[in-house]
Amino acid sequence: MEYKIIIDSCGELTSEMKASGIYTSIPLYITVGERNMVDDETFDQQEFLRAAAATKECPRSSCPSPDQYLESYRGNEKRVYGVTLSANLSGSYNSAMLAKTMMEEQEPDKQVYIFDSRSASVAQTLIGLKIRECEEKGLSFEEVVAEVEAYIEGQNTYFVLEDLETLRKNGRLTGLKMLVASALNIKPVCGATAEGTIFQLGQGRGINKALQKMVQYLTTEVINPTEKVLAISHCNCLERAESVKKMILEKVAVKEVIILDTRGISTMYASDGGIIAVV
16 A cells, blocks of 8 residues: 555544555543543443543543554555644644654655644544545645645534533533523534634524524535535434434535444544534
């Protein structure tokens, strides 16, 4: 293989991506109360959700070390691409960049580029797939970087939370707002800024209303949808994800749809019953 793609474990990998031999997942780490979990194939989502519900503290994540990234860059591949969780949400990007500098000192002929997804979860999945598409078209390393960076610039991420408890625990929702939101069954509709931070787009009374608003934002703002892949990630709610897919396709036509079950660190952002949609 001439190239490889490294994605931190906030990014979801499809079964085909795992089997291809092109992609490597680098685990992040999650601390819930006194418990430390590794976001790899040993991660137990149900155990995490139970532990998160039982503690007053907000779950915390920590990024892979530069040495872990450096080790993942090694091999016979001439070109290495990394895709990380937004640099404004995690230190994963900085860790990967430090490892890139180390690798370039040790193997100056190897080309390494790290993409800041400026998002999370299935946004990283789509970026990883875009890199592969560009490589298979025979583009040069520099052309791949330019095309994928432009692709990231045009991505839009939206999500709806079923449970507001994480927002309360991390201080984004005051006790009074939490009480009002819970009493009125308010569900926030959120998105990612161009810089990769999270902001609230709107809200709906009840999960269905919130999802309808999310679909409205997505279908209104998407540009050239027939050229785009729509990715939907869900946390224990496949039926809800299928419903969102149906609502979107009733309004716009897309090139392809991918639905993935949120795992690991992404669960912290989606919450149980949450939906993330990226196009």
